[in-house]
Amino acid sequence: MKFGTKAVHAGVHPDPTTGAVMTPIYQTSTYAQSSPGKHKGYEYSRTHNPTRDALQKAIAELEGGKYGLCFSSGMASIDTLMKVLKPGDEVIASDDLYGGTYRLFTKVYENFGLKFHFVNMHKTESVAKLINSNTRLIWVETPTNPMMNIVDIQAMGKLAKSHNILFAVDNTFATPYLQQPLALGADIVMHSVTKYLGGHSDVVMGALVVSDDQLAEKLYFLQNSCGATPGPQDSFLVLRGLKTLHLRMKAHCENGRVIAEYLANHKKIDKVYWPGFSSHPNHDVAARQMKDFGGMISFTIHGTTQDAFTVMERFKVFTIAESLGGVESLCNHPTTMTHASVPAEKRKILGIEDHLIRLSVGVEDISDLLADLEQALN
Numbered sequence: 001m002k003f004g005t006k007a008v009h010a011g012v013h014p015d016p017t018t019g020a021v022m023t024p025i026y027q028t029s030t031y032a033q034s035s036p037g038k039h040k041g042y043e044y045s046r047t048h049n050p051t052r053d054a055l056q057k058a059i060a061e062l063e064g065g066k067y068g069l070c071f072s073s074g075m076a077s078i079d080t081l082m083k084v085l086k087p088g089d090e091v092i093a094s095d096d097l098y099g100g101t102y103r104l105f106t107k108v109y110e111n112f113g114l115k116f117h118f119v120n121m122h123k124t125e126s127v128a129k130l131i132n133s134n135t136r137l138i139w140v141e142t143p144t145n146p147m148m149n150i151v152d153i154q155a156m157g158k159l160a161k162s163h164n165i166l167f168a169v170d171n172t173f174a175t176p177y178l179q180q181p182l183a184l185g186a187d188i189v190m191h192s193v194t195k196y197l198g199g200h201s202d203v204v205m206g207a208l209v210v211s212d213d214q215l216a217e218k219l220y221f222l223q224n225s226c227g228a229t230p231g232p233q234d235s236f237l238v239l240r241g242l243k244t245l246h247l248r249m250k251a252h253c254e255n256g257r258v259i260a261e262y263l264a265n266h267k268k269i270d271k272v273y274w275p276g277f278s279s280h281p282n283h284d285v286a287a288r289q290m291k292d293f294g295g296m297i298s299f300t301i302h303g304t305t306q307d308a309f310t311v312m313e314r315f316k317v318f319t320i321a322e323s324l325g326g327v328e329s330l331c332n333h334p335t336t337m338t339h340a341s342v343p344a345e346k347r348k349i350l351g352i353e354d355h356l357i358r359l360s361v362g363v364e365d366i367s368d369l370l371a372d373l374e375q376a377l378n
């Protein structure tokens with residue numbers, strides 16, 4: 001089946017008791033047993049809930065994986081995955097990670113004896129150099145946030161496999177519509193479902209997808225043991241959101257392309273970061289592993305941080321807000337918002353300048369988005 005058909009149908013089957021076409025919101029914590037231990041596969045909703053089960057199946061199917069697990073946030077999904085590791089284990093991660101992931105790794109898991117190496121992953125050799133007998137996990141974001149760097153998933157997958165290291169990709173920015181890391185050699189796909197998968201800025205949720213039976217078993221054990229599971233109402237909202245993922249992503253990409261090109265040709269704009277430009281340092285890799293280039297764009301203006309703030313305050317359609325991936329256009333100032341937890345010296349090295357603005361281009365009418373940019377910049 002093609003992706004659009006899967007997006008509409010994955011995980012959802014008419015409810016066996018009533019024929020309800022949409023999976024109902026099973027708002028229950030527990031399930032009646034006919035005799036102690038005799039039940040219909042459901043005992044307690046931390047462990048299993050039919051609405052969450054449908055969503056987990058749907059996300060797994062869209063990523064081309066065997067097993068899906070949902071969590072109460074993207075961070076909870078990463079947190080659960082990290083518990084597969086033990087003190088002394090080492091992780092190699094992209095150096096311009098989502099700020100919250102960087103914070104979890106350095107401020108929480110370093111205290112539990114894990115060691116992290118952060119490296120620019122533009123070239124796979126830089127990662128190879130850091131591998132030793134304690135390396136257990138390679139953690140990749142691509143495109144990265146907010147600099148839109150691209151990592152070659154297939155090359156990284158080969159490297160990880162040759163050293164028997166787990167390889168995880170945070171696929172939040174691309175979504176399975178644009179890129180499917182498991183097919184390119186990843187062991188684990190992670191999502192902040194909060195963003196494009198949910199798609200409507202109304203739910204906070206995370207997900208992991210894997211195909212390996214043993215890894216899945218470990219993760220289900222941790223999901224139930226640690227307990228950061230999402231409720232049925234949120235699961236329902238995401239199931240509903242997924243049905244239009246392909247339509248939304250197509251619109252995000254179309255609008256994103258027009259805006260990236262508009263910004264690149266605007267005299268008040270200095271740099272524009274978007275993997276669709278042939279001048280992007282890893283454009284070839286992006287073109288190979290992604291179907292299109294997405295609706296996330298970062299840029300700097302010629303001017304000061306205050307000028308950047310002024311532009312943002314003038315927006316009427318773009319809303320100043322954290323997060324991304326919803327149908328509405330948002331703008332973000334990484335230094336003070338999403339990446340405030342990354343130390344200033346580190347931000348400088350990564351190119352996260354104080355006048356950098358990140359756009360999450362929504363699915364509004366493109367003429368209104370362009371007019372908004374035009375009036376804010378002039």
Ligand SMILES: *Cc1c(COP(=O)(O)O)cnc(C)c1O
Binds near residue numbers: 073145205
């Ligand atoms: C938002 C985000 C996360 C964290 O997810 P939450 O749902 O906010 O906990 C992780 N990675 C990326 C790339 C994100 O954008």
